[in-house]
Amino acid sequence: MHEMSLAEGIRTIVQDQARAHGFTRVKTLRLEIGRFAGVEKPALEFAFDVVMRGSPAEGARLEMIDLPGRALCYDCMTTVDITERLDPCPLCGGGKLIPNGGDEMRIKDMEVA
Amino acid sequence: MCTVCGCSDLVTADGKVMSHDEAHRLGLAHHHAPAFQPAAPALPFPHVQATGHQHHDHHHYGHGPAGVSVPGMTQERLIEVETSILAKNDSIAQANRRVLNALGVLALNLVSSPGSGKTTLLCKTIEALGDAPLAVIEGDQQTSADADRIRATGARAIQINTGKGCHLDAQMVGHAIDQLRPRPSSFLFIENVGNLVCPAGFDLGEDAKVAILSVTEGEDKPLKYPDMFTAARLAILTKLDLAPHCDVDLAAYEANLRRVNPGIEILRLSTRTGEGMEGWLTWLQARLAEKSA
Numbered sequence: 001m002h003e004m005s006l007a008e009g010i011r012t013i014v015q016d017q018a019r020a021h022g023f024t025r026v027k028t029l030r031l032e033i034g035r036f037a038g039v040e041k042p043a044l045e046f047a048f049d050v051v052m053r054g055s056p057a058e059g060a061r062l063e064m065i066d067l068p069g070r071a072l073c074y075d076c077m078t079t080v081d082i083t084e085r086l087d088p089c090p091l092c093g094g095g096k097l098i099p100n101g102g103d104e105m106r107i108k109d110m111e112v113a
Numbered sequence: 114m115c116t117v118c119g120c121s122d123l124v125t126a127d128g129k130v131m132s133h134d135e136a137h138r139l140g141l142a143h144h145h146a147p148a149f150q151p152a153a154p155a156l157p158f159p160h161v162q163a164t165g166h167q168h169h170d171h172h173h174y175g176h177g178p179a180g181v182s183v184p185g186m187t188q189e190r191l192i193e194v195e196t197s198i199l200a201k202n203d204s205i206a207q208a209n210r211r212v213l214n215a216l217g218v219l220a221l222n223l224v225s226s227p228g229s230g231k232t233t234l235l236c237k238t239i240e241a242l243g244d245a246p247l248a249v250i251e252g253d254q255q256t257s258a259d260a261d262r263i264r265a266t267g268a269r270a271i272q273i274n275t276g277k278g279c280h281l282d283a284q285m286v287g288h289a290i291d292q293l294r295p296r297p298s299s300f301l302f303i304e305n306v307g308n309l310v311c312p313a314g315f316d317l318g319e320d321a322k323v324a325i326l327s328v329t330e331g332e333d334k335p336l337k338y339p340d341m342f343t344a345a346r347l348a349i350l351t352k353l354d355l356a357p358h359c360d361v362d363l364a365a366y367e368a369n370l371r372r373v374n375p376g377i378e379i380l381r382l383s384t385r386t387g388e389g390m391e392g393w394l395t396w397l398q399a400r401l402a403e404k405s406a
Contacts, residue, residue, distance in 0.1 A: 074375040096375040
């Protein structure tokens, strides 16, 4: 959706971490991205390369870990894993589900030097 | 943003260009570009009092990041971060929420596609609320047209231009709140950039998102843009007077809204005929009463 500003958010966190931990270079950065986070991975990869220039994460390898989509079914009141936002409940077939997991966008860890 | 949004603005402090946060961290008085007009500091608006910000009632954004690399150790290691990418926005949003809660201000984030009638609904709402204290933050990529329309009603309004940005973020709204200084137990309406995608993901510190959906947009819109309607507490179907002319299936609109958000509240309204306005005003007063309780 807005991968360029997500990349700027990553850059800010990288710079804060570099100050706090005293490193100069990020070799690998791992993100956890939920299924419903609305993140276009190729767009984020492109934005990452551009936005990290001149930062400790310039040239870093970006790894993205998928997290499953989860939703609460209002018919059977159970939390279920779903693949697509508009999938029916896999348990009862109900169609009223509200996501309660899978919107994560976070930096898990960084390998630094 | 969508591809180019620079949400982190640059400022000039101590003769140098630096990020806004950096200027705060160093405790430097700083200027945004372009230069803002002075505003007198007052509690409880931390940006103003802490930094001597200078503002006017039309804020511009759209600058890129400032890069700083820091020398340090060279030892390879793994650092657990576990931080949300939007952590910075979320923490500023929480700070906004604290300020608004302390004042008992009801803040509503109005979201929709462009042209759904957000500004018209706001103007009619302001008229109908009469003397009730309120303030408005208007977000658009360009122009101060909407803030001008709001000010024409006599209400206080600040226009934020996001430049290339596709949504308001918490920092922009925080600065606007600093300057507007909402009165205790008042309404704060934040009209977001017309966009059914990006504003869903950015907490501004509001009490609720209100999604405006005009009946000419199509019954399938909640299914096509589920994130926005999932994030909203209330959906308002507007331009109800046009429904008979456009073969609109209002039940299908509501069914699709409830499919993506089973808990969503729905109102039907026409600013033109006034139909449904009373329900909306009742909803507003009830939420404000909850907030002030």
